[in-house]
Amino acid sequence: MPRATRSARSRQSDPPAPSERIRALLSWFEASARELLWREFPAGRRPFYPVLVSELMLQQTQVSRVREIYPRFMARFPTVESLAAAEESEVLAAWTGLGYYRRARHLHAAARAIVRDHGSELPPDPRAIRALPGVGAYTAGAIASLCFDLPTPAVDTNVQRVLQRLFAFDDDPRSPAAGRWARERASELLASPASRGIPGGAGRVNEALIELGALICTPRAPACDRCPLREGCLARQRGLAEDIPPAARRVRRTPIYCASVIVRDARDRVLIEQRPSDGLWASMHQAPTIERNDRPPRPREVRELLPIGELRERARFSFQTTHRDLSFVIYSAARRPGTRLATGGRRWIAPSQLDRLALSSPQRRILTGSGSIA
Secondary structure (H helix, E strand, O other): OOOOOOOOHHHOOOOOOHHHHHHHHHHHHHHHOOOOHHHOOOOOOOOHHHHHHHHHHHOOOOHHHHHHHHHHHHHHOOOHHHHHHOOHHHHHHHHOOOOOOHHHHHHHHHHHHHHHHHOOOOOOOHHHHHOOOOOOHHHHHHHHHHHHOOOOOOOOHHHHHHHHHHOOOOOOOOOHHHHHHHHHHHHHHHOOHHHHOOOOHHHHHHHHHHHHHHHOOOOOOOOHHHOOOOOOOHHHHOOOOOOOOOOOOOOOOEEEEEEEEEEEOOOOOEEEEEOOOOOOOOOOEEOOEEEEOOOOOOHHHHHHHOOEOOOEEEEEEEEEOOOEEEEEEEEEEEEOOOOOOOOOOOEEEOHHHHHHOOEOHHHHHHHHOOOOOO
16 A cells, blocks of 8 residues: 555545546546647557657656657658668757757667667567667656557656655655655556556556646646545645655756857858767767866967967856756857868858757857857
């Protein structure tokens, strides 16, 4: 049995049976589900490729952002074969705007594995799905249930929060024990007659739980009065909805100070370089850039980076990743006559070709002249 919270156990009432919860949840989902492009086909019978793409995009990314990028990506790579045949740089360029580019590399590798090992058709086997690059327990459960109606739980942070509030389970949701507990509770719901007795029931239940956490059972100010599972929700009964799960500790970000130089030649081409093959924004392109962890690079250091003319400061801006605070100073400079700058991995590129390159969001802003950078 799930463990109730350590406080106020005497106030616990008998919760509704799993089948009652499922019926209430699915009724709400039918009326409230968002229209999303990757939900074009019914749960339980969806083609695996759109589900694979959308699920990897949605990892640590807001739905609004994925809604913007997903159509463009699918137009560029409409089939798993087209994605598998692409160069990594093409995939990274199409991924621009989503961040966490390791996911794009995983998706690319997964497509190649599906084409190579499974004849371009993903088998309805949770172990085969779980073995794909970038596919963890949640993503494997989502694909297995949404594509093949397999009763595999798909517990993301939204579902974890819904279940912990439902049972007033107050452990740290990031602990392995809490993850196992949530998957057990989700499995119980998927095994109920109300779930197994309808077409695509496993996928519909998983998707409804995810949607409930995204729209109603939100981290802050949950809309308990509109929740289809409010009857028997122990956290609601005890006034603990905003205290469960316990808040995550704030992440301390590492400061990084960057100086980037925009250099154009007489043909208006811009100078670019490629980042190292590991670390932040691995193998992506950028304007020539210096990075330091202790202080902003000095103009003298920037001049030593390239044999260029006088520097002109153009802009400053900040950018955050999950673990880093980046501060950018942007300079422009003219190429000195007779100097050779396209060396050491640097090359000239026409501005019209920048869209084909894998660029991080700040470097796209720098190189394309968006924002306050001209």
